[in-house]
Amino acid sequence: MIDAAFARPFSLDEACAMLARAHADGQRPALLAGGTDFVVERHLAPPSATPHARITLLDVSSLRELQIVEERGDVVRLGGGVTYLTLRTHAKLVERLPLLAAMSKDVGAIQIQARGTLAGNIATASPAADGVCALAPLDAVVGLQSVRGTREIPLDRYYRGYKKTERAPDEIIAWIDVRVPHRGARWSWRKVGTRLAQAISKVALASVVELEQGIVTRARFGMASVAPTTSFLPSVRAAMEGKPVDRLDTEHVVAALEKDISPIDDVRSTREYRLHVARALVRGVVASLR
Amino acid sequence: MTLSLQINGKTRVIDASPTARLLDVLRESLGLTGTKEGCGEGECGSCTVLFDGVPVNACLVLAGQAQGHDVTTIEGLAKNDPDAHAVVLSALQTCFVEHGGAQCGICTPGMIVSAEALLRRVARPDDAQIRDAIAGNICRCTGYQRIVDAIRAASLERSNIEPQNKGDS
Numbered sequence: 001m002i003d004a005a006f007a008r009p010f011s012l013d014e015a016c017a018m019l020a021r022a023h024a025d026g027q028r029p030a031l032l033a034g035g036t037d038f039v040v041e042r043h044l045a046p047p048s049a050t051p052h053a054r055i056t057l058l059d060v061s062s063l064r065e066l067q068i069v070e071e072r073g074d075v076v077r078l079g080g081g082v083t084y085l086t087l088r089t090h091a092k093l094v095e096r097l098p099l100l101a102a103m104s105k106d107v108g109a110i111q112i113q114a115r116g117t118l119a120g121n122i123a124t125a126s127p128a129a130d131g132v133c134a135l136a137p138l139d140a141v142v143g144l145q146s147v148r149g150t151r152e153i154p155l156d157r158y159y160r161g162y163k164k165t166e167r168a169p170d171e172i173i174a175w176i177d178v179r180v181p182h183r184g185a186r187w188s189w190r191k192v193g194t195r196l197a198q199a200i201s202k203v204a205l206a207s208v209v210e211l212e213q214g215i216v217t218r219a220r221f222g223m224a225s226v227a228p229t230t231s232f233l234p235s236v237r238a239a240m241e242g243k244p245v246d247r248l249d250t251e252h253v254v255a256a257l258e259k260d261i262s263p264i265d266d267v268r269s270t271r272e273y274r275l276h277v278a279r280a281l282v283r284g285v286v287a288s289l290r
Numbered sequence: 291m292t293l294s295l296q297i298n299g300k301t302r303v304i305d306a307s308p309t310a311r312l313l314d315v316l317r318e319s320l321g322l323t324g325t326k327e328g329c330g331e332g333e334c335g336s337c338t339v340l341f342d343g344v345p346v347n348a349c350l351v352l353a354g355q356a357q358g359h360d361v362t363t364i365e366g367l368a369k370n371d372p373d374a375h376a377v378v379l380s381a382l383q384t385c386f387v388e389h390g391g392a393q394c395g396i397c398t399p400g401m402i403v404s405a406e407a408l409l410r411r412v413a414r415p416d417d418a419q420i421r422d423a424i425a426g427n428i429c430r431c432t433g434y435q436r437i438v439d440a441i442r443a444a445s446l447e448r449s450n451i452e453p454q455n456k457g458d459s
Contacts, residue, residue, distance in 0.1 A: 001307050001309055001310045001311070001314070002309040002352070003309070004309050006307075006308040006309050006352070006354045008308075008354060008357070032352070032355070034350070035350045035351060035352065035355070036332055036350055039311070039332075039349070039350045039351075039352065040331045040332055040350065043311075043330055043331060043349075044331065057309065057352075059352070059354060059355050061355050062355070062358060062359070085344065105422075108332070108426060109335070109425040109426025109427075110344075110345050110404065110407070110422075110423060110425070110426055111332065111335060111338055111345050111346050111347045111350075111404075111426045112332060112347070112426065114341070114344045114345060114346050115346055115347075115350060115351070196425070197425035197426060198333055198425070198426060198428075
């Protein structure tokens with residue numbers, strides 16, 4: 001049992017109001033979606049281990065407004081509560097956003113995919129987050145809602161540092177807008193972990209590259225587990241955009257990668273191995289364009 | 291606090307904390323001990339139950355979150371036969387017995403619940419689909435092949451097709 005108060009708002013507006021009121025009352029509210037991170041952390045580190053840890057849980061896992069999937073031209077709006085299982089089984093999403101479907105298959109296993117949500121992945125802000133990594137090359141925009149109103153923040157400006165985000169404590173991640181790549185765009189998802197299921201990445205790379213008449217018109221990336229936050233690889237992008245595919249210098253692109261990432265040794269891998277894998281993944285993307 | 295949960299098709303009203311894990315409520319408040327606790331952190335799948343027909347880890351769901359949703363445990367898969375005063379195993383459960391899909395038994399309920407979810411969605415899964423469906427259920431005894439064989443045999447039985455000896459290869 002988690003030592004916390006528990007409340008269950010029945011609409012997004014009610015959730016925002018409860019969140020604002022809890023803050024005003026000096027409580028410590030926490031939004032609970034799939035619980036795949038939160039419940040594990042609380043179980044392994046019970047509240048008695050941390051002072052002032054009693055919190056009020058606001059369960060948003062059943063809010064329908066957070067589970068929307070809406071097509072708006074070349075943008076798809078995904079509710080914050082959309083799960084990985086939805087991303088890999090919703091026929092229209094699998095067709096239009098195969099990158100997200102491929103990523104979702106690699107998250108935990110079905111039990112985790114059924115509970116884990118995009119908003120939870122964004123909010124937890126792990127540098128190893130698979131969902132954030134795959135949203136990055138889709139020019140994702142995070143939609144935040146509170147009693148004060150709504151605002152949107154592009155994902156590449158959402159993270160301020162390790163597990164630090166732009167979200168105010170009274171805001172809920174209500175939606176994520178993603179841009180559907182042009183027809184014929186090359187996309188890839190590669191997650192390197194210890195095993196195929198139930199693994200957290202050593203390195204992961206998501207990419208979307210658009211070509212027109214042999215020129216790279218748009219290159220977008222997300223790389224996980226190589227920096228304090230998901231890396232968008234801006235130097236790699238600059239090294240590729242505007243260049244003819246057949247004259248892309250692979251080693252020049254790989255050299256650019258080293259400006260974008262700063263992997264570390266930790267429980268899952270080493271700096272050296274991560275650099276090796278990151279270079280190999282980027283080389284793979286360049287090779288696949290030819 | 292009073293919670294009202296839908297478990298195995300019946301409404302169960304219990305006195306429990308909404309922040310208790312669904313796993314603990316099933317085992318301790320409701321006596322449904324078929325659902326096992328292995329790791330308690332969403333890795334092993336021993337506590338897999340169906341949540342609106344989809345497999346989830348009962349160790350990661352809080353009881354309060356389960357209100358308004360249908361929960362099916364391993365106990366909900368077998369049928370009660372009132373005439374014989376006995377429980378009749380489902381075809382899937384029988385196949386686990388017949389194909390040696392269970393050894394120590396700790397993973398078995400979760401494994402069968404995950405397989406049930408697959409077979410409801412895909413009548414004739416191939417081996418890759420079977421392995422994907424049980425990727426979140428860890429077994430340290432069988433090496434998985436007998437489990438895959440059991441699920442494949444159950445899929446054939448459920449669709450009334452004579453089993454082939456595919457699994458012996």
